[in-house]
Amino acid sequence: MNSTTSLQSCEARFDPFSDKVVLVAPKRSKRPNGSPASSGDRKLQSPPPAVSSACPPDCPGGHEDLTPPAVYVCPESAALNAPGWTIRVVPNKFSCFSRAGSNLHYELPGGLRGIEDPAGACEVVFETEHHKHPIHSRSPEEMAFCIRAIVNRYQTARLDPQARFWYGFKNLGKAAGGTIDHEHWQLYTFSFVPPAIQERYERAAQYFNRTGRSLYGDRFAAEVASGERIVAASPHFLTFVPFAAGMPYQIRIVPKRHTADFSRMTGDQLIDFGVSLRDAVARLCGVIPDLAFNIELHTAAFEHASAPWFCWHLEIVPRITTLAGVELGLNVMVNPVLPEEAASKLRAVSVG
Ligand SMILES: [Zn+2]
The missing domain is CATH 3.30.428.10 (HIT-like)
Structure with a gap:
């Protein structure tokens, strides 16, 4: 090539x-x-x-009362919903998935898939306690802490019997869909495999066969x-x-x-x-x-x-x-x- x-x-x-x-x-x-x-x-x-610690009053990354209760913090000895953490994971307040385990299923005429239950979960990983602490300003230890937290959430997500697919991503900057400046990962757990991903799997499996x-x-x-x-x-x-x-x-x-x-x-x-x-x-x-x-x-x-x-x-x-x-x-x-x-x-x- x-x-x-x-x-x-x-x-x-x-x-x-x-x-x-x-x-x-x-x-x-x-x-x-x-x-x-x-x-x-x-x-x-x-x-x-640019690095700075101060969070503006409306930043959910530095104000625990602006987010749903945390599901994980690092260090694990820190309080879940009070300052003292370096990484804090919370359910996404604006989740794509509003139901869990409902039986919603609607087919279009001709047996076409129409509407199905979008059971799943969305989590936000605030990966630093500082408001501005970009990835390229961090130490190897800070990077590793964050990745360990993401691994922890992945391992927790796959315990859910409904969970089939997991995806982690970051949006940095408005043009990339970022809505808050405080750096964070988003972790989505799906009860289905998105069709574009399924096509990639089938292509790779065919090549292997x-x-x-x-x-x-x-x-x-x-x-x-x-x-x-x-x-x-x-x-x-x-x-x-x-x-x-x-x-x-x-x-x-x-x-x-x-x-x-x-x-x-x-x-x-x-x-x-x-x-x-x-x-x-x-x-x-x-x-x-x-x-x-x-x-x-x-x-x-x-x-x-x-x-x-x-x-x-x-x-x-x-x-x-x-x-x-x-x-x-x-x-x-x-x-x-x-x-x-x-x-x-x-x-x-x-x-x-
Ligand atoms: Zn902040």
Whole structure:
């Protein structure tokens, strides 16, 4: 899958995991407001992040009385609903799931699925007691604390017999759907596997049945062999720009040890994962400061936690380009930055 790094026209790249097509079109960056304002090719230093402790009066991240009662805090010796915690997990006040265990089921004529019970749970992980404490300002220990809390919530979620699928994500900045500045993860537990995820599973399982190998393992090995989209490598993780990245400077972090279930990380791997995530965010902020982005943690559905054909991974998706007619109407992404050039700029940022 080598490609030219001086692409001038357009290239249709098919994502091997979803078969979705991405139009890589550098010319689009020459449109008015069409260019991601990166800092150019010079050696970059990630800007020092703004850090502050003071929460405004309406911030639920620093005022326990503004949230539902906590379900988990770290350290575990801290009070659930009073100051003294460094990580606090609460049910989402504005959950997508308003029912649990109802028997709502409605089919459309012709046996088509219409309405079903959306049983599930939404939790918010306030990952620091400080109002502004961005990921790239944190110590390895602070990163590890947060990831351990997320693992704890995942392990608790899968005890629910109705739970089938779990998803963790962060929205940073208004353009990424962020509604409060206090940094937090959101953890969703579903009673069903979303159809787009199910299609990815079926595609990966078919590949495994056909070849005896994991699609994820094969593609990640190909990234290492090519090297042109690699951003960084640590003892246990690989950071790269996906071949068919839908967004400029999109970043994927994958474990070197092929595992479907992210909660099986050992202590060393967990610390290394936190540092890999922190450094990837620092690189992104070095290329484009004050950027809005989403972070997505993709682990296997509970029923596939031991599947040999899936590997968990994390995606950082910058919200640089606007989803317009092609993206929304055709589900075809248009990326004006060649992934190989994005990787080159991200590699050039000095971190740590
Ligand atoms: Zn706050």
